[in-house]
Amino acid sequence: APRIAEWWFARQAEKIGLMSKGDIDLLMVGDSITHNYENEKVGLKVWEKYFVPLNAINLGFGGDCTEHVLWRLDHLPVLKKAPKGAVVLIGTNNICWGSDTPKQAAEGVQAIARKLKDVYPDMEVLVLGVFPRRRNLDHPHRKQINELNAYLPELLKTLKGVKFLDIGPAFLDENGFLSEEMMPDTTHPSEKGHEVWAEAIAPELKKMLSE
Template structure:
């Protein structure tokens, strides 16, 4: 009997009415761009660059020919489906920023090993489709108010695995999670109202925390 692949590794679309239309819109947006130098790929935290983080995006990323491929609620298998259906085809960005995995924990409480395998598979597909592109893998952001809570621990366990995926040649790993935490490792409501999604005020801090890495990797790319 063959071992069944975890759900995190099985490409699948989300079963929501807006999701496939957004995928089609993103294909059209990508195809309409003169060039794509920078891509952000992920879930709702990435999609929110279009709303909560929109002003910061205009300053930091719009001038860099950036494309936002964040989809609310996406788990690793949803990102794998999108990659298999054209979202990075026919472009050659210098850098792609990947942040995904928190919904594997929160929606389904996937084992850390399974979420990490899903992220590893995304990196593998990206290496195949975008062989010249640098990949910046971000640690999954902290969630839940206290560091002792189950979903915070689960995300931390994933991060302990995925940090090993960096080779510092094509794949780079950065953990900026301290930006969102107080001295005792807690998340406060003025940082994340729901203890999961950064508030609008945090997108400036997010951008500033990765800026030096983005600058150096875009220069190399």
């Protein structure tokens, strides 16, 4: 389903324009956490360092749930030359602010991976575990995210060319508390957090994009 917001449709139109030009190797699919790679204060330098050389497009839209991403993917031009890879990070808004159960949210993530493979059968898809939220280990959001991520390996294992990777521990300290330096608002990575994220997936992207 689409979101009824002017900025959202304007951003979708902008992405349609970029996709129409073709020649994209990597799709970065997600919500505000991915969207923030365009934010000069937190992610843009990291994007320019790690993802511009990979010929990536940012398909992150702040506030999106899995159903919004599915609609967006349905309403993008299909590239004649298929991208080599896609990274998917989505689901946090389904549970933490939405009404989905962790299992429903995980099934939404599975549907997105399946949709990407339907459109581009030879493309590799890297599904990231939803990043941890909130400082404390016993916060309900943290528990919901752990539950969602626990469903994903099983749900994704039958999809050829789809890999699951949980880099969440990279944002935690030795006691499991969320790093204030990497996620100051307990949800969105800082510039340091974006750098840690980019570094954590760099080996997978190298494999994915060199094939």
